[in-house]
Amino acid sequence: MEAGQQRKFHYAAADSSFFYHHARDEQPNPLDYKLHYEKGYEIFMFINGAGSFTIEGSKYDLEPYSILMMNSNELHVVNIAEHLPYERIVLSMDANFLPPFMAGGIDFFRTIKFRKLGEDNQLSAEIVRASGLLDLFGKLRQALEQRSTEHEMVAKCIIVQILSAINDLAKADLPSSSKLRDDKVRAVLEYINANLEEQLMLDALSERFFVTKYHLCRIFKETTGFTINQYITYKRIHLADQLMMQGFTPTQACFMSGFNGYSSFFKAYRKLTGGTPRSGKPQ
Template identity: 30%
Template sequence: MDYLQYASQKTGYLKEEFRLFHIKDQTKREFEWHYHDFHKIVVFLSGKVTYHIEGKAYHLKPRDILLVSQGDIHKPEIDFSVPYERFIIWIRKDIAKSQLNSCFQKANDRSFNLVRLDSDLQEQLRELLLKLEQASKSKKFGDDLLCESLFTQFMVYINRIFLKETYTADQKSYSSDSQVEQLLKYINQNLSQDLSIDTLSEKFFFSKYHMMRKFREETGYTIHNYISSKRLLLARSLISQETPVLKAAQQSGFRDYTTFIRAYKKQFGTTPSQS
């Protein structure tokens, strides 16, 4: 299965502003590359997991927090010899308190998704999540308001921590290839520009075939399919903001409208006008 098929595996559906999961399992399962239409926070509690996000492999420790932005292509690599426990929060990208999503934009800007805290901050956030979990399961008066309040508190702390960089950026916490990392960052910041293999090869002083091979080795997908998928995600985002379809295609780097329509339908299962 090639990358475009992986990337078309949008997983999960979120109607409410956020949803909390507390999962502990030891079921052997291989995860494919996938993305979400919403943001996701993973609070790792126990197990042996390496989390791959956009070319970086994060080697997790208990209480680590990962920010996975909407559209980020990712997958966990799990050692199922021990139980894997985590909190997961799905967060809609268009929540009313939109400033609470600032941390995801900052994660994208830095190309760094991990929050590793000191023990005091870890404990504060753990207690908030346990209270949120309890309130989400309760049927008592005002529990919906309590859930909203606890979620807001949690997100305020996450934003304060991440925006002020009050976390540990341990170089041993992740691995990546520096050349591929720079290439990924450039692609995501220049989706509307010429991103042909020849252009990228000249800019990054790679031979074409070495660059393509190395990119696939480090990320699991081809440069062409990665760029195509990211452009389609950008186009869909622009269309959702009422940008005309043709303009959205052009701003996302598509030079041929027919190719855009065909690729859009293949990835999302619908035409742009139906999105």
């Protein structure tokens, strides 16, 4: 990043295949950063501030120019401190970003896509600098600032380079920097994700994992940053989104994702996404 470079910059691709967002909040309000999931893939570069990032219950400490990667199945939230300006770059990519580059079975998203939820999400600043990723992000910004069709294609090629560099780093079997403190919580998370269509009552979870409801609720909240019910609801909304994208109606997706009634599904969907469920193209 060049000194004096404008800190607030947004770019949306003409075909909606990617979105680039560079912003700095001088007085960050932690309440502005909500628990959410992506429709596609996200690469998040932290530049300035203080805090941590929680992804599927794993906590990652933020350091300037470290990178975090999330796929569409990973529920995440940034936990930002108020006493320092908060600056970051967010690169969001649609799942269909790379059709021209997919010949020969190459999947440039494979490192972001094929991981256990909440594991190996972070690249340290030291690794980012040594790998040339910081330089690639600088070139990406320069291309996007031209705001032309030609330079948007150049930007896409640079994004492919970024993804390829991340895939190369994955081969090096880098040490994980996640901090999920409780093995029992990890087991509960995995069970919930594998059984979203079931009832998943707190009593049943307590009995299955041999822990009292009070203790389970406490360690889950302390470890992940959200409640069990909150996590289940987000995950079910996400599953419903996927089902609607496959062609199922909102009513079908409602019950297939574990909701007991359409009214509760509709209210939860609207509250968490700001939109309404719609077959084929969730808002």
